[in-house]
Amino acid sequence: MTRDKMIKRGLLIKRAMAFITKINPVKPKLVGQERFVDTVQGKIRVLEYGFDRQCIEPLYADMHGGGFILLSADIDEPMNLYLREKTKVKIISIDYPKAPERPYPIAVEAVYDVIKHYADNAAAYKIDASRIGIGGHSAGANLAAVTCLRAKEKGDLSFKLQLLDYPPLDLYTDPFDKPTPKKAIPPKMAEAFNACYVEREDASSPYASPVFASSEQLSQMPPALLIVAGRDSLHDEGVRYGGMLKDAGASVELHDFPNAKHGFTMNKKAPDTAKALEIMADFINKNI
Secondary structure, eight states, rough: OOHHHHHHHHHHHHHHHHHHHHHSOOOOOOOSOOOOOOOTTTEEEEEEESSOOOSSSEEEEEOSSTTTTTTOOOGGHHHHHHHHHHHSSSEEEEEETTTTTTOHHHHHHHHHHHHHHHHHHHHTTTEEEEEEEEETTTTHHHHHHHHHHHHHHOOOOOOOOOEEEEEOOOSSEEEGGGGOOSOOOOOHHHHHHHHHHHHHGGGTTTTGGGGGHHHHHHHOOOEEEEEEESSSHHHHHHHHHHHHHTTTTOEEEEEEEEEEEEEEEOOOOSTHHHHHHHHHHHHHHHHH
């Protein structure tokens, strides 16, 4: 199938999600305070948590999932409220630009600029710019890993931790060549997500697929938490990347939930969710 046809499939998925949301609107009042940050990619919406506190605290930057094409920062609010309660950090949740209308590397650049804005204006936001963590879920975890790589290359940001929750780290390998456990993301859907986000010739860049990073690029990476799900087609690349980071000298915590499926930490009823959230909070407290 051509990339154009896969993008059309991705757009159908996107429109179907928009239709479902329209006929079944769920719009709880957001707790997070909305801000729009100027970046090289235009104004980017951010939800802030804990910024009403006047004491100086570390910053944790979060990116939501959705295959690079779906959803918004709003969906991470329950998790961010939990992390805010269990840790002493201010949190931003970044509503990065979505493909296919705004493909790679637009989201990568926007995320970097947003975090750089907060670091550069640390005094105004009452955050400690020397204590910044980053993390995300699914596609957002890819962006978190990529941002750590870019920060090392550029040298104008540093992170105390990276939290990678069931991350897609290899957008180059055909999803049909990856594991397909029961209830995993269907390969047709995964290839549509990938095609919408990145062109084939760019997919093997470490800034799209971190598993292609060299040992030199991975040296001096911040401590990493990887949460992987056994019933997820992305399981093996998460384990692989954890090993790559460890071989390059990084501190790595890998937590494998063999009976969990992709996205389980967003489901309060999933049996492993509470444990995974506790692991996230402990990891933040330990490293930031």
